[in-house]
Amino acid sequence: MVMVVEKGKDSDAIWRIDALRKVLKEVHSLFVMFYGSIRAMLEKDPSGGLIRSHLYPFIMDYLSDFPVGKKLQLPSFRDCLKERGTVQMLTMGREAAIEVQSLVSVLDSCAGNSSCYSMILFHDLLVSTTLSPDDTINLFTYAVLRLSPNALSSGVNSWSYIRRGSTSSHFVSGSALTHSGPVSEQIYHSSDTSPVGNNINRVTRALQHGKWYKGKDGFLVTDIWGVDVGSLVCATPTVWLQQTEEAMYLCPYQFKSLTLILLIPVSSILNGEQGVALVKQQLLENASLKILKVEEKLSKGWGGENAYHVSGYRYLLVDGDRNISRASPPGKVTTLAKESLLALSKLRDEVDLEKSRAKRDNAGCEKDLEVSIRAKNNAWAIARITGGKELYMVLEKASETLLYASDAVEKFSNRYCNGAFSLD
Numbered sequence: 001m002v003m004v005v006e007k008g009k010d011s012d013a014i015w016r017i018d019a020l021r022k023v024l025k026e027v028h029s030l031f032v033m034f035y036g037s038i039r040a041m042l043e044k045d046p047s048g049g050l051i052r053s054h055l056y057p058f059i060m061d062y063l064s065d066f067p068v069g070k071k072l073q074l075p076s077f078r079d080c081l082k083e084r085g086t087v088q089m090l091t092m093g094r095e096a097a098i099e100v101q102s103l104v105s106v107l108d109s110c111a112g113n114s115s116c117y118s119m120i121l122f123h124d125l126l127v128s129t130t131l132s133p134d135d136t137i138n139l140f141t142y143a144v145l146r147l148s149p150n151a152l153s154s155g156v157n158s159w160s161y162i163r164r165g166s167t168s169s170h171f172v173s174g175s176a177l178t179h180s181g182p183v184s185e186q187i188y189h190s191s192d193t194s195p196v197g198n199n200i201n202r203v204t205r206a207l208q209h210g211k212w213y214k215g216k217d218g219f220l221v222t223d224i225w226g227v228d229v230g231s232l233v234c235a236t237p238t239v240w241l242q243q244t245e246e247a248m249y250l251c252p253y254q255f256k257s258l259t260l261i262l263l264i265p266v267s268s269i270l271n272g273e274q275g276v277a278l279v280k281q282q283l284l285e286n287a288s289l290k291i292l293k294v295e296e297k298l299s300k301g302w303g304g305e306n307a308y309h310v311s312g313y314r315y316l317l318v319d320g321d322r323n324i325s326r327a328s329p330p331g332k333v334t335t336l337a338k339e340s341l342l343a344l345s346k347l348r349d350e351v352d353l354e355k356s357r358a359k360r361d362n363a364g365c366e367k368d369l370e371v372s373i374r375a376k377n378n379a380w381a382i383a384r385i386t387g388g389k390e391l392y393m394v395l396e397k398a399s400e401t402l403l404y405a406s407d408a409v410e411k412f413s414n415r416y417c418n419g420a421f422s423l424d
Contacts, residue, residue, distance in 0.1 A: 001028055005074060016345060018352040019075045022084040026141060027062045029242075031055065033138045034206040036240050053203050061207035065145065077345035081316045081333050081392065086325035087140045090125035091307075096297040100128050103290040107262055110283050114268030117241070117248065119261040122298045124148050131263075132243035133323050139239070139261060146212055147220060147252050148259055206237070212252075219280055220252040236276045238266060249276055253283065257302075258295040305329055312397065313412055314340075318390040336379075340394045343375035348392065351383050370423075372402055380405040384413075384421040391421045 003024045005015065031054075032038065041051045066072045075084065092100070100120065107118040108130060119136070120127040124144050129136045145151060204225055212222045225235040237250040241263070248263040262283060269275035306329050314336055316327040327333075350371055358367040369385040379396040382405060393412070395405050406423075413421035 014077045014342065014345065015074065016077070016080065016349055016352065018348075019079065019084065023074060026084055027059060029134070029138050030062070030142060030207070031058055032242070033135075033142070033239050034058075034204075057203055057205050058207060061205055061209070064207075064209060077341050080341060080345040080348050081314060081327050081394070083316060083318050083325040083327070085137060086318060086323050087126045087137060088124065088326060089324055090122050090127050090298065092127070092298060093301055096294070096301060099290065099294045099297050103287060103294050104128050104130065106287045106290060107260065107283065110262060110286070111264050111268055111279050114265050116265070117263040119143070119263075120294075121148060121259040121261075122295075122302070123257050124150060127258075127294075127298070131241070134242045137323055138242070139263075143252070143259060143261060146207070146209075147254075147261070149254065149257055152212060152214065152220075152254075214254055217280070217284065218253050218255055220254055233273055236273060239263070251276065251280060251283075253280075253291075255291050256295050257299065258291065260291065306332070310412065310416065312395075312408070314394040314396075315412065316390075316392040317417065318392075319388065320390065321388040336394055336396065337375075337377050339375045339377040340379040340381065340396055343373045343379065344381040344392060344394050347371055347373045347381045347383050351385065351390075355385070372405065374402075382406075382409055384409065386421060389417075389420055391417070 001024060003020065005020060028038075035041065035054055035058075038051060041054070042048065044050060063072055066074055075082070103120070104118055108116050110116055117130050117135075119129045119131060119139055121140070121143055126136075126140055129140075131139060143151075206224060208224055211224050212220050215221050221234045222237065223234050225237050227234050238247050239250050240247055247266040249266055249269065251262040251264060253260045253262070262279075264276065264279055269279070308326055309329050309332050314328045314333055316325065318325045351369065354367070354369055354371075367385070368387075369383070371383045373381045375381060377396070379394060380402070382391075382393045382395070384391045391409070391413070393409060395408055410422055413419055
């Protein structure tokens, strides 16, 4: 897959190449999660018609998450304190962790002898997963985009709308992006001239906006995968696991700020939707009390959207081995000057280049690295890489000397990272 990005004259059009690569990797990974291997689709239809009819609407729906005003704003220097392709974990106490583990045991045994998989989120943070690292990233990304309480509240979700048995999951120009601004409207109105042709209206649009709804029983439902007009039952979505190459029913459940995602092997359900409904019923009977306890424990220890803010610091922590990241809250990052963000973006470009060189020259050998850049506004942008972990930081009030800035990084490392980035 190739992505071409026009270099415009806009002052914000300053990108990191690695960040753009991760956008392309993400859209590919999500596509494969919903539709399976691209190679398999090409083998099924060597003309490419089948794969084009799926890729075009999928990529257009994916890009609809990037509009700013009348333009598509791909990740720029302003996003240099974020790391795509990682999950953000919730920190919790011992008591909460015990309750979560108890709940996970119940979830994984919901389908009897068949092994289910589960994922639990609190707000937009990962609490627990029994999936492989790659499958965790893909499902977590989708959950934050479309299933979390924040994602559901951003659209107009009406239970009565889906109860009418609407089959509006078919592709209609401009219809699905009424909440996404002029850019998306423009993209969809141009679909008549797409290379897909008339086949596009028969494609399941897995990333369609505003199509998930919370039912009275707490389970999230969507008509994207179709609706049985006779029974008004929505077809349960399916996804493909990368590790096992197995088709799974996707069953999300939500209680307040807690989102549970149960994955049931399609091969284990003999009677389709009736079988899925039975597993859901068992989940409600066996896990309702545990869900209540977990939500209560996590809410009690929740510090709010600024829970991971550290006064005086704007930072990004990345654990590459575990695909986990933690960063300053977006609202705090917006307080940084443009010059500071540009300096950090330039620094990350240099680090990306150095990492690719090290990977090329010393296969399997990780290189420790420290880079500091002084911005035009005298802020310090600092990166430290060691043992598969990365720390990026902006200090706008770090005095005049690098020694002072380095000391501030040491204090942060010792207090919040168990000394992982200390120079001693």
